[in-house]
Amino acid sequence: MSDPSPARAKPTCFQELILTLQEYWARQGCLILQPFDMEMGAGTFHTATTLRALGPKPWYAAYVQPSRRPGDGRYGENPMRLQHYYQFQAILKPSPPDILERYLGSLEAIGIDTSLHDIRFVEDDWESPTLGAWGLGWEVWCDGMEITQFTYFQQVGGIEVDLVAGEITYGLERLAMYLFDKKSVYELPYNRADSDVPLTYGDVFLQNEREQSAYNFEHADTEMLFRHFADAEKECGRLIEKKLPLPAYEQCIKASHSFNLLDARGVISVAERQSYILRVRDLAKACCEAWLATQKKPAPSTAEGAA
């Protein structure tokens, strides 16, 4: 809290929104991490959340994570749906007593004047079947618009947490559309209007949405993906045995993304779907257990005390 950097002015574009949130959460004592360098469905998959939520060590971190949802691709034609978008995630473990006030402070920082808006906390319990994780919390509404998912983690990888992490997830594009009053994500100003080269979100990502949608729905080689899934699953198990939870977890992330791509290609039947989700969950659980084993403080030696 002693950080002297002045609060920046209200953001006017997508990148300033990110910068503002980073500075705000840095001032709250969070590490500012960088995105995890693999394809994942949500910021929760980042080791900074999934793994760090477990074990007895405190952990404050914030980061942007590109989130890949192959099935949500719309070839750039839907103004609100993307197969690649950004989440901003702050995780505070153990959750401090004033976490909601801190969160509301972040809204003020990005330019939401809470005296003009209607902010409400609407019950929403979060669950990730693939991560074997759940928590209780809210969707935060601003004038009826969901702008944040707020969760107190209770279980991750099927394991009850030692310390409860408060997880705050902002869907950045949706929030920016709200702040900058844009009907289409592609119209969002990416950088400032007075920049040398002012660009929109569409300038940066529209082509990517078109091509990646075509890949996700039409061209992804399903045989290869099935193979990748099986390979990653096998490799993950082998690495768990070697007591290497971090590389093992990366294989779990790979398996999960291969599954998402296969699902988008429509080659997984409803009946099979559940079994794939369970297979990923088994990997995630094994990784979480192996990670936790590295985090526990060594048991105090009782022999000395007895003597």
Add this chain to the structure above:
Amino acid sequence: MAELLLELLSEEIPARMQTRAADDLKRLVCDGLKGAGIGFEQARAFATPRRLTLVIDGIPASRDDVSEEKRGPRVGAPDQAVQGFLKGAGLASLDQAEKRDTGKGEFWFAVVTKKGGPTADALPGVIDAAMKALPWPKSMKWGSSTMQWVRPLQSIVALFDGKVLKGEVSPGGQMAPIVFGATTRGHRFLSKGAFEVANFADYVAKLRSAHVILDAAERKAIILDGARKLCSDVQVTLNEDEGLLEEVAGLTEWPVPMLGAIDAQFMDVPPEVLIVSMKVHLRFFTTSGTDGKLANRFVVVANNVAGDGGKTIVAGNERVLRGRLADAKFFWDQDRKSTLESRIPGLKQIVFHAKLGTQAERVERIVKLAGEIAKAIGADAADVEQAARLCKADLVTGMVGEFPELQGIMGRYYALGEKLPASVADALGDHYAPAGPNDRCPTAPVSIAVALADKLDALTSFWSIGEKPTGSRDPFALRRAALGVIRIVVENRLRLPLRPFLKADDLLSFFAERLKVQMREKGVRHDVVDAVVSLGGEDDLVRLLARVEALQAFLGTEAGKNLLTAYGRAANIVRAEEKKDKGLAAKIAGAPDAALLEQAEEKSVASALDEVARNVKPALAAEDFAGAMAAFAGLRGPIDALFDKVTVNVTDRPEIRLNRLKLLNQIRATMDTVADFSKIEG
């Protein structure tokens, strides 16, 4: 006499849990007071999104000592019993107990004194125990807590007689205890900082000036009055909705209703679609115009008094609605480009249940079943066939994909758009009905055929794979399906024997159980239903209920009551004898031997029974159940005389005894042709 004020302040409590939690808190604290021997006059509980509050009046400031005598085991009883007694009475040894002769021997007695003293000393324990026992539907840990609460607990006001009670709640872990105090907080956005309260009246007043309305009933009234006023100002009518009102009152501490408008471009989308978006997704109240149709205004209830009079809030909500409706309109326009018929192949892609195949296979079964039902109830075969074939087609439309709760409803709209027969379109919309006990039943023949087929297929299919409801587990809502069938058949008075459609015998008894539950809810005596159902074999529900009605009416008459008594006496004697002699039942089956009937009273009962049997048979065949019951009235006199004059269990002549038992058994058997009277309770 003093007042206890308790407030548990937390982060936002889910709306659906608030009322129940406040009631539970009241119950648990009151039970705790009673258990501690503390009297009180009145307890009231309140809930807002952030607090549970309890105020209890008329608590005495102190309690007297209470002594209580406990009787222990007999003197000289085994040590185990003695130890148990000492532990229960809180004594260290038998020296502290006394021996007393009760007249039935010498027993140990203990005199236990519960110390009285200031009530304030006992209250913290009562509060702590109540908090630990409070049953949240879902609770959580926070920070490093080991304690569970619905959301993080922040502070506790605990005042007795204006003074802070000495106590605290420890969340556990590294967390600081939450010490009982006198300070609380107001509205999250409309008030700053904490403030101290002196008692309940002061608390309510200070909360109000800190923009918190404590009483949910008052918040509801503010919402309702405000919303009605806003509506009448623009000549529309508020569509009142108690469930939504309850929820919105649980989302606001300072409710402010505001009026918004629906963009004109969306008003030709079906109203059900607009209503789902507004009511379910955004918690808006909808409105109607003077023509009764959905109007283009809505009421949103904010939890804030905005500096700009709410302009930003209304504009924001309108924009969110516009976004949702733009999606809905897109689907509405897209979906109408394809016919329902063309969507049928898509059903092959949707798995209904892993063991029961796809929706396409389910539709095939429904078509076949609906055809058979159509024949039985005289519905148009071609219309039924088409409606059954199309009934699930809307599952593959974009709209139902996005708004699953609109299944059926969208099918109807798309069918009407394609100019399919209205009866077919209505059947698509109606075939899931009734969705609950208060939902209406379809009445048009085509709708009835498809709605019955839909439910009967679900029941027989899940039955065939062993997925039967057990206890509270009914994942496929089969109880609701059976009740739906019952209501459709009964309310339309369909003469449709169910057995051919049910395939399994235990499915018929499942229906009987559902029927009993339903009749009980309608106030029909359950034993009367039981008496008819347990005859077995009746699968025509209309006929079954006619019999129930006639029996209930008959039992209300003097003749009915007396006959029931006579039946009970006859049955009791037979049953008592059957108990003594296991083989008796077989020996006394069938009609008594006329040659062995000695006394006039026996003979007159026998002939009365013959007469009844002769009259009952045609009455039953004609489904004249009242007539059948009336035929019994003539039995009463002869039976009364029989019991007065005839000894059944004559000891010296076994063949006479057996014949008389046959006669009694015949009374039972004859009456049981109409209903199993043994099920009737007094």
